[in-house]
Amino acid sequence: MARTSKRKRRLESQELFEKKTEKAYVAGVYARLSVDHQDGDEVSIETQIEMGKTFIETHKDILLYDCYSDLGATGTNFWRSDFERLMQDVREEKINCVIVKDFSRFGRNYIEVGNFVEKMFPFMGVRFISITDQYDSAKQGDCNEALSMHLKNIANELYARDVAEKVKASKQTKRKQGEYLGSVPPYGFRIEKMDGRRTLVRESLTSEIVREIFVRYDSGENVVSIVKWLYEQKIHCPGDYKAYKTVYQQEGQKLRQWRREAIRYLLSNVVYIGNLAQSGKHIREPIIAEHVHEPLVPEEVFCRVGERLEGNRKIQKSRSLRNNTMEEVFRDILYCGECGHKFSRTVTEREFSNNKKRTFVSYGCPNRKRIDEDKCKNESITVLQLQKVILHLLKKEFLLSDIQMKKLTDFNREVGEIRKGQIEKTQKELQKSVENIDRKISFCYMEYRSGSTSQTQFLEIKKKLEEKKEQNQRLLRELSLKYASVDRLVDKQNQALCTVLKCQGGAVLNAELVQNLIGKIYVYPGKRIEVLWKWKDIWME
Incomplete structure (x- = not known):
């Protein structure tokens, strides 16, 4: 048997030692998809993660620990839920390698990205890999490679700022031109394209219903009375109107009463007074803040209705404070045996001839107050x-x-x-x-x-x-x-x-x-x- 030379045995021993002492990395693959969907370079979360896994498969010194992803998160800051989870695992030394598709997926703030890559990660002993940028902190790069990294990070941040400013300016321009940016038109309007712009246009039947609701409330009727009137006229509530595509009940259609909250929201929606940019009123929905369209309600009527609504809210608030001072013994466990709806609590005060006030507490099914087919016949019960x-x-x-x-x-x-x-x-x-x-x-x-x-x-x-x-x-x-x-x-x-x-x-x-x-x-x-x-x-x- 031929003898192995001492030099060959020494080389084999050295190679084996290097393999044994080769550092193994435990990696976390991080992916991010921006809120800016117009960015053509942004590939899906799944694709980014798959790229990271493929990279790990070709590098035997790296093991996969977990994948982290932030969907719909901007890269201009690092306040992201899964990024914080990634950094928590880094601090707990669960991972010592971070892999991303490119620098822009990690972040678009070049100063912060530079702090992580050049200061924090080296200090914590963490290897950073950007696949498409061909950057690996474990490999000793020259000054040109570092300069290239900084230029890419600066470009990423400038791109993010530029896109954000363009989107913001585009929306502001559309608002000033009277374009509607919402997806669903408010009740009483329909969306129509005029001169290439999505504009709110008065819808004949529903707009008259809106006006009648304002007139009735302004004349002194309460919300419950208006709900009864709408039901008697067989007028579909907004949700059923969108589903059936008809304003009034037709044969075979179920008629449900309007919710009181829907009436109050309609009465407080500033879209019905037309040019909101000049109205000077509180804007509840910024996306429709500068629409210019035909008003359905005179501004003076809207103001009177708003004052009355605000007064009713103060009364309701004082009542709820009084109710909250009493212990609710049967909270969240009391249900109607007829319709299965959770019982609501009612607190009333009565003043007797001796000027003493007494509080009465009772529970009842909210559906007993309904006037449609869902009305419950169950009665109330006292505490x-x-x-x-x-x-x-x-x-x-x-x-x-x-x-x-x-x-x-x-x-x-x-x-x-x-x-x-x-x-x-x-x-x-x-x-x-x-x-x-x-x-x-x-x-x-x-x-x-x-x-x-x-x-x-x-x-x-x-x-x-x-x-x-x-x-x-x-x-x-x-x-x-x-x-x-x-x-x-x-x-x-x-x-x-x-x-x-x-x-x-x-x-x-x-x-x-x-x-x-x-x-x-x-x-x-x-x-x-x-x-x-x-x-x-x-x-x-």
Whole structure:
């Protein structure tokens, strides 16, 4: 057998050592698709990711860890959800290689891209690869390669700014020319192309309906009265009008009543007074802020209607504040047994002859107020009637099911532990949000220092972010107090449960106890009640 020369054995040993010590990279493929759909160079997210995977398959020293993608995200800043996830994995050392299709997919701000590629990634030991730009930070490049990278990043940022300015200028020009930029015309109008522009034109039948609605409300009628009038005239609501393509009900068509919210929105929509650029009124929809078209309603009528609507909103707001001061024991668990709709709560106050006020709370199906085919015949039920029936059923279930008191109290404690776990999860999410806000402020500061944003813009953004951060920190403090009080509340609920089940005097149901024990309550006509218990299936197994 021929002997191997010492020189050959030394070379083979050296090659094996180099293979063993060759660094293996764990990569994340990042893809981004801009909000600018007019960019012809932007390929799909899937194509970008596939390019990254193909590149990894041809490089044995790189392993794929995960793919990250931001759809509809601008490249002018780095406030992107999956980009933040990518950087989080980099900081946690899960990946040490970032692969993109080209520099523009990573970002279009050349200063920030340069900071990442030349400073942050090398400092963190991260390899950066741009496939179509043929850039690989692991390969020692000359000064010409670095210059080429900077020029491409500058071109990318200038392109993004240029496109954004062109799109903005194009929209502003179209608005000034009276062109409608929305996809669906408001009720009472149709879209017609005039001189190459999409223009709002009065639609004969629906425009007369709009005018009549304004006249009726301006003359003193309320929204409910207008809803009844529309139903009596067999006028389709806007959604059904678009579906059936007919204003009035035809044979075989279902007639549904107008929603009161739709009436209020119509009465507050400034599009009906025509030239909005000259009206000086609050614009609710910026995309139609400068349309010039035939007005359907005189401006003085619109102003009077707006004042009346604002007054009604203040009344409703004061009522809701009064309602919120009372504990809602059966929140989100009370349903109609006839139509399955969730019951709504009504709070009323009555003043008696001795000048004392008393509050009455009742629940009822919202569909009982309807006037169309969906009207529900179920009646309302007071909170006192509900309390009485639920207490009776609870005692009955406890006696018939042979459940020990300890099992119910233990179950209550388990629910408390679950609630503590939910609080902890929310706390972690809020804490992560606070950290993200700090990073966003840092990015914003870097953009300000680089001249990308003005001092005024930076201070405005910083103020908003700090307000959001303060809000999250306040919620964190509230959650800490809530977490600390869970055990105390569980003990209080168990005492209330013992009072109820032992038939002691003064037993009442509170919101926590009801939410822990009851899944759903169905109320049928005749005040017949069906209760679905949360704990029943657990101990019946």
